[in-house]
Amino acid sequence: MDEVTRIPVGGEQSYDVLVGRDLLDTVPGLLPGATRVALLHAPPLKELTDALGERLRAAGITPLPIEVPDAEAGKRVEVAADCWDRLGEAGFTRTDAVIGVGGGAVTDLAGFVAACWLRGVRWVPVATSLLGMVDAAVGGKTGVNTAAGKNLVGAFHPPVGVICDLATLDSLPPADLAAGLAEVVKCGFIADPVILDLVEANPAAAVDPTGAVARELIERAIRVKADVVSGDLRESGVREVLNYGHTLAHAIEKVEGYRWRHGHAVAVGVVYAGALARLAGRLDESTARRHRTAMAALGLPTSYPADAWPQLLAAMRVDKKARGSRLRFVVLDGLARPAILEGPDDALLHAAYEEVAQP
Structure with a gap:
């Protein structure tokens, strides 16, 4: 892991944005006390999500991978509802958490799922796209799209930390x-x-x-x-x-x-x-x-x-x-x-x- 830049975000709930390469090992430390963590991810990021799941298991946390449709197709109320069903089946409590592994769409979805489950549980965006790193993952704006327009349904729900792993950009299409x-x-x-x-x-x-x-x-x-x-x-x-x-x-x-x-x-x-x-x-x-x-x-x-x-x-x-x-x-x-x-x-x-x- 090379040098990590920490960029603080203040306000109602302060947290850091971590920028660097190969940062998956830092994720479990952001979620003390969690016993279960949902890992929302699009299909192309299964390998990275599995690697993150291994880090969580090593820290005594049970990962629950949830595959969601890629890009804006995943930012729908129906997808969020399916995620909530999965959390309920797994017995997620207030001390558990949600992680969004992906670009801006998955980040928005994961934050919205976390904001609504039990009226708000912890969440962490692991941004894998440039758009996710500089926009969606920072600031706590979460939401989904509807027929009326983009991001008209959502919630303000700050994460406990943001991971911007620059290594994930190496394979991003130009x-x-x-x-x-x-x-x-x-x-x-x-x-x-x-x-x-x-x-x-x-x-x-x-x-x-x-x-x-x-x-x-x-x-x-x-x-x-x-x-x-x-x-x-x-x-x-x-x-x-x-x-x-x-x-x-x-x-x-x-x-x-x-x-x-x-x-x-x-x-x-x-x-x-x-x-x-x-x-x-x-x-x-x-x-x-x-x-x-x-x-x-x-x-x-x-x-x-x-x-x-x-x-x-x-x-x-x-x-x-x-x-x-x-x-x-x-x-x-x-x-x-x-x-x-x-x-x-x-x-x-x-x-x-x-x-x-x-x-």
Whole structure:
């Protein structure tokens, strides 16, 4: 095990995010007193889950592997209900725990299962994707998707620790790694411009999970999120800035039936947010243009079909940040200066979309 970086997350329940390589041995120590631990995982991660189960057995903890559908297909109430049935059959008590082994979808599901079982038991995300490490695993937001939209059903339930094992990224498909970087780039725009400098200086290094640049990007993005959620667990204020680009992104995911990668949707959404802020007179042209060039440098999409606008606008109206019929967008008043744009005119929204639309 190489050097481990500990990034603290404060708030109602403090915990550490551990970043390093080969960290499975650290997991049992996060769950003192547990006799049973459910291991929620997607099929491709069975081998890693079995290895974690061996560590738990060595610590006197009985693992209960629960295989769930991969990606967004697993983020459904029906899947969560099946998990709760399994916990009940195994006799899980308040001292037992849940671990999510996988990317953002499994992390969201595992946290939701833990939040609801006995009104809240301990849980640990073992993030195996870049998206999971820098976004879903940190902050205690858990949830599932419904026909009405993404993440509209969930709970705030902080984990007792987060494991970001960089070794799991070595076998991640390049497209998935790049998709996760969309959330990293987002953090650069809202809080840490050094992230943008690193990506623009060497995009190839950014997508090399074994290198120092990728690790620095990951740790910087985690620190941004940790700093924000430490002061606002329940998204009642400043935490909204983490949704930069996500209003349109979640609408794209809904229109696509959740077949698009989350990071791809975020990339388009961030470009849209930059265009919206510029047209609203809030952001200079060069910074707005930088949104597109940064995402494009990583091979991420920056546009979406023009004829999808009516569906996207309808989907955005049920966004979590909306207040009644008024849409609210996170925008920039300058680099690393996030703010809220309240109730923009539909004509302005459409004009901004025309800048990301494709025939």
